[in-house]
Amino acid sequence: MKRVLIVDDDEAIRKLLRMTLPDDAYEVVEAADGEEVGGVLEEGPPDLVVLDWKMPGVHGAFVLDELKGRHPTLPVIVLTAEGRDSQRALADALRADAFLTKPFSPIELLDTIERLLRPGSD
Amino acid sequence: MSSGDAPIAELISEVAHELRTPIAAISGFAELLRIRDDEHLRLEAAEQILIGTSRLSKFVNELVAVLEADAELTIRLMEARARIAREARP
Numbered sequence: 001m002k003r004v005l006i007v008d009d010d011e012a013i014r015k016l017l018r019m020t021l022p023d024d025a026y027e028v029v030e031a032a033d034g035e036e037v038g039g040v041l042e043e044g045p046p047d048l049v050v051l052d053w054k055m056p057g058v059h060g061a062f063v064l065d066e067l068k069g070r071h072p073t074l075p076v077i078v079l080t081a082e083g084r085d086s087q088r089a090l091a092d093a094l095r096a097d098a099f100l101t102k103p104f105s106p107i108e109l110l111d112t113i114e115r116l117l118r119p120g121s122d
Numbered sequence: 123m124s125s126g127d128a129p130i131a132e133l134i135s136e137v138a139h140e141l142r143t144p145i146a147a148i149s150g151f152a153e154l155l156r157i158r159d160d161e162h163l164r165l166e167a168a169e170q171i172l173i174g175t176s177r178l179s180k181f182v183n184e185l186v187a188v189l190e191a192d193a194e195l196t197i198r199l200m201e202a203r204a205r206i207a208r209e210a211r212p
Contacts, residue, residue, distance in 0.1 A: 010143055010147070012143075012144070012147035012170055012173060012174060013143065013146060013147055013150075015166070015170060016146075016147055016150040016151055016154070016170070019151075019154060019163055019166065019167075020150070020154065054139055081138065081139040081142035081143050081146065082135065082138075082139060083138070083142075084135065101142075102142045102143060102145070102146035103142060103145045103146035103148075103149045103150065104146060104150065105150075105153060106150050106153050106154055107153065107157070
């Protein structure tokens, strides 16, 4: 069972992601903003993070930088409604493993998660 | 793009963000409905699609109201400018 952390301020998107991930294969933990991430990490690092970019309070870029600083090999997928090339470049520079824009296909997201969790994918 | 365009670019980015998020929920739940045969999911997805549609509709109404107010202000400014120009003529 893989543990996936979803960080998104939008409840509908968190619900969509939770329902996208088959519950016999994934344990889903949620954070509604960047500040909640620290509390979740205290329970142990997840196997993968799906991270919203533009959130009230702490921006996703800061969360990504912090995550990669503490857990360099932790796969992080940036999932964002912010499609500007500059933001994609910033996510790349901060070592995001994938960058998907909203609206997104749940199947594509699931494929990306499975690819990143495959042994030897890093 | 000049530096004067930055607020417009930021505004467009904000509007796009506010539109894309509910669209993502609607299209995502619709795709799950198409590929999964699950009664609980069917009810939840239908509910979320309705919520997303309502949210989009509300945002578009607010956006139109702002654009209408802005257009009205622009027309008034143009009228005032034309009147001043007329009055300034010898």
